[in-house]
Structure formats: structure tokens, C-alpha cells
Amino acid sequence: MSKNRVAIIGLGGIANAHMRGWGALDNAKVVAGADIAQSQLDKFSNKYPEVPQLFLDYRRMLDEVKPDYVSVCTWPPLHAEMVEAAAAAGAKGIACEKPMANSLAECDRMLVACRASGTKLAIGHQRRYNLRYTEAKAALDVGKIGALIEIQSLCRGDLFTDATHSLDLLRFFADDSPVEWVLGQVECKTGRSRFGHEVEDAALAFVSFQSGVRGLIQTGDVSPQAAYQRIMLTGTDGRIEIGGDGEEYWRIINGEQAGWVTHQVAQEAALNPFACYMRDLIRWVDEGGDYILTGEGGRATIEIINAVFESSHRRSRMRLPLYVTDNPLARMLANNEL
Template structure:
């Protein structure tokens, strides 16, 4: 156990250190939000350096968060600074490369911003290297570390509203950049179950699949996930990132991107599903929760809550839905065979 963990940040863009300026004053109570802000707020982490290929970005983030050193090459930074934890806040094209280098150079924990990567080949590489080196890994899908969503899952797992039947995501967006959040929450609210198969409808020109690599990050319109524990996952177009879990004796739902939560239970003379008070919970930053989870996992050598196995599953949900579109809407059984399918040009 360490009183202080040395941290290095790779990527000094929006999520690396500037998004807090955008969301300041938001009703979502998500601050601290960026990686740099989260580490600054958490008492057991100290950011010792940051790296970016654009010097002005590195300089700005280091100045804003009082980070003493910046580098233009993340490899040099890791070799010289010897951090216990790194953040990866770059675009997904080099996440596998950075993860491998960090794991092989003694890094104990990795906080990787979403999306995980752009193909299942890359996801497999990241999984293998993290398992081999016992790296405590979290993907930056912070809802699973946010107290309101944790309370949702607590209600479901307690059996208070009966047996879980389906999980619905009212959200959409591009596969990697947006749907990553939906896939992770569907997985989280389904109890982090393994997946049997997926199907989907994706807004992409079929000709874009000719070289097994799409030119863009295609929008997912609808998705279906058959979880191994029997839960059915469904995503449909929505505008507020809302998630609903339907159980045999009630329904629990997040509202307006987590601004509120709704609980309905079966009761009364006619067994109606009626509104019930959602339990109180403490509002905390999901970013800080993600960081705290990595630190505790290193301290006591346990698995993290958003670990590389779960990150690979949610990524395979997303890529499997896109591959379903490539196969004219066919079921894609997991593990999917087309592991070289690559989304976007990063």
C-alpha cells in the first residue's frame, strides 16, 4: 500500500485536462470530470507529468493543473518518471500500443478513456497484456462509478423489484464515441453478465465494409443484446441518455442523463406498478470514483469495477452490432469471429 501514487497522463486534450471548463456550472454534478482534475482532487494521487504530441496542449494542461513536467513522447515520460498509474486520454487508435508499453514498463494501474480501441484484435491485445502483468485497468465509462447508477444496480440486485428481465438504453450516437457509454451501462445494469449474441441496425453504407474497415465511426440506431444470465438488452434512439431496467415487480429508470432517478413498484389492490421514492444517495464525481477504485485495487490486489474483461465485453457488444449490420442484420455470436473489423480512421 502506498500513501501517494505517481501518475502520468498521456493526452492533454479535452478529457485529459480541459473538459471541466466546458461543464462548469452543469446540473449534472460531474466535477471533477477530466483526468487531471480527478487526480488533483483525489488525496492518494499526484500527477508528476503529462505528455502530448502538441506542445501547446501539454503546456496548457500542465500549467492549469500545476503538473511539474511535460513531454512530447509518452514513452520517454514513462521511462523517466516511472509512474504507478497512467491515464490514456488520446484518440483510440493508439490505446493498445500505449497500454502495452505501460504494462511492460511497470505501470500498475491504467485509467483509459473511452472508447477502449477500434477493433477486437486490439481489445484482445490489451486484455492479454493487462492480465499478464496484473494491471488494474478501468475504462472511462464513469456512470458505473456514479452513486445514482450504483444505487440503481443495488436496488436491482437486492431483488426488491423482482427478477431482472430487460435493460433498455434510450440513447444512440456513433459506435465508438457515443455508443460505448450505452453498451457499458447495458452491461452494468445486466449484472456484468457475459453475452451470447447481439444484433443491430447501423447507419452506414454497406460498401464501407469492403476492406473490413469503416471510413467513419458509424452511428448505431438500434441494438439487441442477449445476455447469458437471461437478461435482454435493447437500445433505441433517445436524446437524454436514459436507462431503464424492467423487473417482474417493478421498474427503475435514470432520467435526463442521470439528473434524476425513478423507482416504480408493484403494489396495491390491483398489483399496479406505481411510483415509489427513489432512495437518497450522495452525489460524487464518477471520475474520482474511477480513480479511487484503481488505487484500492492496487492496494489490496483485487480486480477493478470497470476492468479490462468488462471493457472488452462492452467493446464486443458495440463492434458486434456493427458486424451484424455488415451481415445484413444477422445474429453475431460472442466471441465474434470477425475480430479484425476496424471502425474509423484514427
């Protein structure tokens, strides 16, 4: 089988997951990597001697290697320029890490560039492939708790870095229904930044989907600190709870049996979520059809996050589409409004 040639930009932590993902596929092979830091290139080449070409300049790599697929594994403020460059270099598909970017203006640059070159853009919300969520979604879809009313999510961490996954999962359980409005509040006292952008200390958000489903999310230090990506689904006829990281189970109560019924899951027995993310990206490029980690979906998540910030700024709910194209959190911090 001929293998798609893959190049990775940014050889830090998450690049290892991309190596594992691409490496699990018969039809892909990582042939090059780029990082601005020589120390990272050295570490990477010791760990993955099978990757033949390493570069300090990612643009040179794109130019010389002309990869079929590009993984963008850098911090969010760099995603737009790197996706634009990979699309211009002729990549068929791009697996860009989450969060897609810091602002809707940047997301739109990425989408426009990919549409112009015919490149398929995927965003790394690979948790949609985690078994505990997919099994719970399958139970929801066959009506085990009746019609979905509310989704609650608990996630320590911050909205951009961590709750980008939680909000994407809210969208997943709500069948990607468009959002009608968002009401949010954030607290930002410590002035922290992560992955090259400012983050809040705590956030609460209420997301009203057009389908009528409501989403509620608690992040940062207002969320129980033991909870990372824990989800609760309330339906007309029952309830499902899905464990967070380190809690590989989901459980259901619905009147079919007395009390809660718990299902343990073994993610590693299945294909790992990153391999599913890359496998289906290749399938999407080759065959078209639907894909669950699209750039448009990544943008929808950034739109909700920035609507939470803007709602906090305006002290009112934000109806979507959001016409605010900057990063409201960065703006509020620059203006001493938090």
C-alpha cells in the same frame, strides 16, 4: 501517506476529468503529462502549474518518470500502443479511456501486455459510479421490481463514442452476465468520423444475455435526441426509469405505493465518478479482489459493438464469442457496403 506518482498521456478534454479524479485522492499525485501538441502542453501548464514535468514525447516521459500509474487520455486508435508502452515501462496500473480500442485484436494486445507485466488495466466506464445508476441498481438488487427481464437504453451519439457507456451500463444492470448473442442494424450515410475512427449515424441493437435478461439499445438519430444515457429496467413486478445526463433522478413503480416514486440524486455530494474509478484502481492494485472497470470488461463492451456491426453486415444474429478481430464498420465502409 506516500503518494502514487501518476502520468497522463494526452492532455485534451478528458485529461481534466482525470486531473480531478487523481486530485481527489490522498494517495496519488499527477507528476507528469505528455501531449504531441505544444499548444496543449501550454494550456495544461497554465491550468495545472502544480504538474512539474511535461513532455512532447510520451515514450520519453514513461522512460524518465517511471510512473506508478498512467492515464491514457488519447483517441481510441492510440490506446493499444500507449497501454503496451506504459505496461512495458512498469506501471502498476493504467486508467485508459473508453472505448478501449477499435477492434478486438487491439483489445487483446492491451490485455496480453498488461498480463505480461502484471499491470492492472482499467477502462473509463466511470458511469458505473454515477449515483442515479447505483441507487437504481441497489433497488433492483433487493428485488424492488422482482426479477429483471429487460433493460432498454436510449443514447443519442454513436456506438463507439457514446453507447460504449450505454452498453457497459447494460452489462452492469445484467450483473456482467456473458452475452449469448447480438442482433444489430446500423445506418451510415454521412461518413462521419469522431475521435480518429468512423462512426455510424444510427444503430439498433438487441443483446441477449446468458442469464436470460434482454438488452435493447437505440443510438444516434433513431434515439430521442433529448436522451443521453437514459435507462429503463422492466422487472416481473415493476419498472425503474433512470434519467440521462441533465436528468439527475431515477423513479420506480412497483405496486408498493400508488404511481411513480421519484428519487432525485446529487452526484456532486458524493465522490465524483472519476475519483471512484481511480480510487478503486489503486485499491485493486494494492489489495487484489474484484474491480468493476476491468480491461476484460472493456473488451466485452467492444465485442458487443463489433458484433452489432458484424450482425448488420451478415444480416443475422451473432453468437458470442465473436471471432471477428477487425473493425467491421471500418471494413464495411472501405468495401462500400454501407
